Amino acid sequence: MTFIKSLIAAAVDWFCGSSPKVLCGAHVWREGVAELRRRANGRRESGAFLLGNIEKDVRVIRKFLFYDDIDPHCFDNGIVEFNGRLLHVVHTECRKLGLRLVADVHVHPGGYGQSSSDRENPMDPRSGHIAMILPNFAKGEFVPGEFGIYEFQGRDNWINHSQEGKRFFKLTR
Numbered sequence: 001m002t003f004i005k006s007l008i009a010a011a012v013d014w015f016c017g018s019s020p021k022v023l024c025g026a027h028v029w030r031e032g033v034a035e036l037r038r039r040a041n042g043r044r045e046s047g048a049f050l051l052g053n054i055e056k057d058v059r060v061i062r063k064f065l066f067y068d069d070i071d072p073h074c075f076d077n078g079i080v081e082f083n084g085r086l087l088h089v090v091h092t093e094c095r096k097l098g099l100r101l102v103a104d105v106h107v108h109p110g111g112y113g114q115s116s117s118d119r120e121n122p123m124d125p126r127s128g129h130i131a132m133i134l135p136n137f138a139k140g141e142f143v144p145g146e147f148g149i150y151e152f153q154g155r156d157n158w159i160n161h162s163q164e165g166k167r168f169f170k171l172t173r
């Protein structure tokens with residue numbers, strides 16, 4: 001893209017309010033999804049905290065921190081049951097890396113809709129937190145538009161951004 005064209009694209013994004021709110025390097029995303037697929041192994045859920053930075057209201061994902069690396073019993077019953085008393089380990093890891101918790105992702109056996117448990121138990125209760133759900137035990141490559149993206153708004157309130165695809169969540173080089 002030429003400089004002028006990218007300038008125009010940036011201006012259109014700005015005026016239309018359509019610049020992405022979540023960014024992730026394509027290789028970080030691809031490797032993270034592959035690891036979730038491997039851990040789910042076609043028979044149970046898997047999941048990860050997504051650590052990164054928030055720059056001018058945009059959440060930049062830099063690292064997957066897998067639930068079962070912190071809580072080995074997280075998937076004893078096949079679904080996400082993360083022990084909240086271990087959240088301090090996540091925050092310690094964030095401090096060590098100079099990152100913060102910006103989102104989370106977990107795998108469902110079937111579709112990517114939120115379960116009532118997903119809606120009632122955000123991994124981070126702060127407004128703006130993003131929860132993503134990969135369907136079908138993460139069997140696939142999954143570009144934005146093919147999985148669930150939900151933004152927590154406080155209480156039981158979530159905005160479903162799944163259909164916005166890369167207008168909301170962009171993979172970068």
Ligand SMILES: [Zn+2]
Pocket residue numbers: 106108114115118133
């Ligand atoms: Zn779920």
